[in-house]
Amino acid sequence: MVFDTIKYRRRNKAWQKKYDALAPKVGDIAPDFELCDANGENPFCLSSFRGQKPVTLIFGSYT
DSSP, rough: OOHHHHHHHHHHHHHHHHHTTTTTOTOOOOOOEEETTTTOOOOEEGGGGTTTTTTOOOOOOOO
């Protein structure tokens, strides 16, 4: 089986075009959501930090 680079690029470009339209734009307000702390307690909303300080979200594993 030969890898078809042209077909792959076309499919990738179509996917990119479709989902780029849905991506947030520079300056958009982030959607609000609720998370709990690392212990699974103390829920808080992203919007509670709006206008107060920068927020960094890190999604990953600590294992």
